[in-house]
Amino acid sequence: MDLRTYVIRRFILMIFVLFGIVVITFVISHVIPADPIGAILGPQASPELVEKIRREWGFDKPLHEQFVDYIFKLMKGDLGKSIRTNNPVVEDLLYFFPATIELATSAMIVAIAIGIPLGIISAVKKDKWPDHISRIFALVGVSMPVFWLGLILLFVLYYKLGIFPGPGRLDPGIPEPPRITGLITIDSLISGNFKALLNSLWHLALPSFVLGYYASASITRITRTALLEVLNQDYIKTARSKGLAERVVLFRHALRNALIPTTTVIGMTYGSLLEGAVLTETIFAWPGLGRYSTGAFLSVDFLAVMGTTLLIALIYSLANLIVDILYAFLDPRIRYA
Amino acid sequence: MHEVITLALMDYLKSEDFRITLYLVRKSPLTMLGMTLTISLILFAILAPYIAKQDPIEQDPSKRLLPPSPEHPFGTDQLGRDIFSRVIWGSRISLTIAVIVVAISFSTGTVLGIVAGYFGGKVDELLMRITDMFMAFPRLILAMAVAAALGPGIFNTVIAMAFVSWVYYARLSRASTLQVREEMFVEAARAIGASNLRILFKHILPVTISPVIVQATLDMGGAILTAAALGFLGLGVQPPTPEWGVMVSEGRRFITEQWWVSTFPGFAILLATLGFNLLGDGINDILNVRSRR
Numbered sequence: 199m200d201l202r203t204y205v206i207r208r209f210i211l212m213i214f215v216l217f218g219i220v221v222i223t224f225v226i227s228h229v230i231p232a233d234p235i236g237a238i239l240g241p242q243a244s245p246e247l248v249e250k251i252r253r254e255w256g257f258d259k260p261l262h263e264q265f266v267d268y269i270f271k272l273m274k275g276d277l278g279k280s281i282r283t284n285n286p287v288v289e290d291l292l293y294f295f296p297a298t299i300e301l302a303t304s305a306m307i308v309a310i311a312i313g314i315p316l317g318i319i320s321a322v323k324k325d326k327w328p329d330h331i332s333r334i335f336a337l338v339g340v341s342m343p344v345f346w347l348g349l350i351l352l353f354v355l356y357y358k359l360g361i362f363p364g365p366g367r368l369d370p371g372i373p374e375p376p377r378i379t380g381l382i383t384i385d386s387l388i389s390g391n392f393k394a395l396l397n398s399l400w401h402l403a404l405p406s407f408v409l410g411y412y413a414s415a416s417i418t419r420i421t422r423t424a425l426l427e428v429l430n431q432d433y434i435k436t437a438r439s440k441g442l443a444e445r446v447v448l449f450r451h452a453l454r455n456a457l458i459p460t461t462t463v464i465g466m467t468y469g470s471l472l473e474g475a476v477l478t479e480t481i482f483a484w485p486g487l488g489r490y491s492t493g494a495f496l497s498v499d500f501l502a503v504m505g506t507t508l509l510i511a512l513i514y515s516l517a518n519l520i521v522d523i524l525y526a527f528l529d530p531r532i533r534y535a
Numbered sequence: 536m537h538e539v540i541t542l543a544l545m546d547y548l549k550s551e552d553f554r555i556t557l558y559l560v561r562k563s564p565l566t567m568l569g570m571t572l573t574i575s576l577i578l579f580a581i582l583a584p585y586i587a588k589q590d591p592i593e594q595d596p597s598k599r600l601l602p603p604s605p606e607h608p609f610g611t612d613q614l615g616r617d618i619f620s621r622v623i624w625g626s627r628i629s630l631t632i633a634v635i636v637v638a639i640s641f642s643t644g645t646v647l648g649i650v651a652g653y654f655g656g657k658v659d660e661l662l663m664r665i666t667d668m669f670m671a672f673p674r675l676i677l678a679m680a681v682a683a684a685l686g687p688g689i690f691n692t693v694i695a696m697a698f699v700s701w702v703y704y705a706r707l708s709r710a711s712t713l714q715v716r717e718e719m720f721v722e723a724a725r726a727i728g729a730s731n732l733r734i735l736f737k738h739i740l741p742v743t744i745s746p747v748i749v750q751a752t753l754d755m756g757g758a759i760l761t762a763a764a765l766g767f768l769g770l771g772v773q774p775p776t777p778e779w780g781v782m783v784s785e786g787r788r789f790i791t792e793q794w795w796v797s798t799f800p801g802f803a804i805l806l807a808t809l810g811f812n813l814l815g816d817g818i819n820d821i822l823n824v825r826s827r828r
Contacts, residue, residue: 226684308811495682510673
């Protein structure tokens with residue numbers, strides 16, 4: 199199978215998976231015991247009002263009709279209206295999404311900056327104390343409740359010591375740059391507002407560290423494993439016996455091949471960062487998808503729940519797809535099976 | 536039946552196999568640490584009524600938000616409850632949730648996985664497509680969606696978490712089943728007329744189980760963390776139950792002045808999860824060493 203057929207096949211498969219996800223989320227959110235209308239109107243609402251709202255939202259139709267309606271609207275890019283914010287869900291998602299992308303991307307940079315060097319140290323000093331320490335560091339990272347780490351760091355570094363800014367994307371006194379991409383760092387760069395740029399980067403630091411530390415563990419682990427495997431191979435022995443410096447062997451010969459599996463893990467981690475983002479955003483008052491979805495989940499605003507879940511699943515699947523293709527591209531030995 | 540098991544266990548404890556395992560565990564300080572943490576957690580959970588002398592739920596307005604002291608080693612919370620007692624009782628909640636979630640997903644996933652792997656064909660294809668869909672979600676998000684739909688509570692938390700975890704066991708045991716189903720010993724069992732059911736559970740299950748056990752150990756840590764996250768977000772266990780995530784969330788309001796309310800339960804989550812992760816990592820290493828022998 200050549201690369202093109204592989205990509206097309208994976209793409210078709212992804213569409214099936216996404217359809218399945220629509221079904222799963224639809225079933226979860228429509229066969230629920232929770233009563234969203236009751237939750238909004240309160241127990242004092244008259245039965246007529248409840249009935250009117252039910253009809254307005256189409257809840258009185260049979261389930262399969264509601265599903266077909268939803269699918270048709272979905273194909274037109276309409277995810278329905280949020281009961282909680284009274285906005286179209288698509289609009290809400292577009293508004294909250296950039297903040298999450300900004301956070302997740304800078305967290306990814308942190309994760310790579312922590313994970314790869316630690317993985318290398320761990321592999322080179324296998325079973326010695328630097329290895330033990332970096333493994334503990336990584337394991338503590340995956341075992342850490344991110345919402346708690348965020349809280350503690352805010353308490354110590356912002357409230358007690360005042361070296362880092364508090365929650366939010368900018369200091370209260372600094373006006374937001376005109377919204378172009380929704381990423382404050384990029385927007386302030388475009389509008390030449392360097393004060394806002396520096397301030398937003400500063401605000402990004404703590405949440406990115408919290409989220410990036412959590413994500414760095416898997417990168418550390420895969421870099422260590424992959425590098426150890428490569429270092430055992432014959433071509434490395436050859437390189438060493440030619441008398442090349444260890445540094446050259448490590449960075450030019452070994453690392454290149456070891457970073458292939460690391461790349462795929464980085465891609466997969468990006469998808470799962472969205473998960474950590476839900477918790478990090480709650481702590482840092484970050485106006486992103488995570489906070490939006492938590493609010494939607496708590497108030498059983500299920501069109502918004504379905505919309506966010508779908509969007510997250512879409513990003514997650516796309517990240518995995520890109521990773522698979524990249525993998526096949528980077529390593530010609532993979533037979534795209 | 537009882538005696539047979541006891542005898543087999545005694546045999547195993549005397550065997551070289553067990554001594555090697557023990558040696559490998561002792562040689563790895565990290566695994567020892569993980570084991571210590573895990574065993575302590577289990578002991579805390581069992582002995583909670585004896586260790587925590589104060590009622591974890593009863594409120595005492597005269598003792599609101601007291602800092603740590605000999606009488607209240609972790610201080611008290613906004614309702615005057617002793618945080619140390621609540622953290623100790625919390626180990627019961629977390630451990631119970633994790634054990635039940637892992638037990639449900641382990642058994643469902645493993646059975647579905649080996650059946651699909653063994654029979655192949657349409658059943659297998661269907662199962663794999665279903666797992667694809669589940670894996671296209673970040674786990675916590677799906678668990679949040681299910682928990683939100685079912686409504687909060689300890690029972691629903693368990694269901695939501697099991698609902699999203701079984702796929703990993705199904706995948707793993709399917710993959711190992713595929714590897715062994717053409718082996719001679721399966722062929723031999725078939726030749727002497729063993730039923731499919733017997734082959735599956737007597738011959739295939741025992742040899743495919745070890746990677747699944749590693750997954751289960753690591754999952755225990757993950758389950759404690761997820762349950763705490765759901766509790767923290769308000770979608771899981773509800774107050775006044777002394778659940779660690781709920782406790783961190785309740786302490787958020789007081790973090791600036793009364794840091795102890797959130798800090799200690801958070802530490803408990805970290806240590807409990809870390810214990811299982813260290814242990815799972817260690818078991819993984821040991822199984823790898825053993826398979827290389």
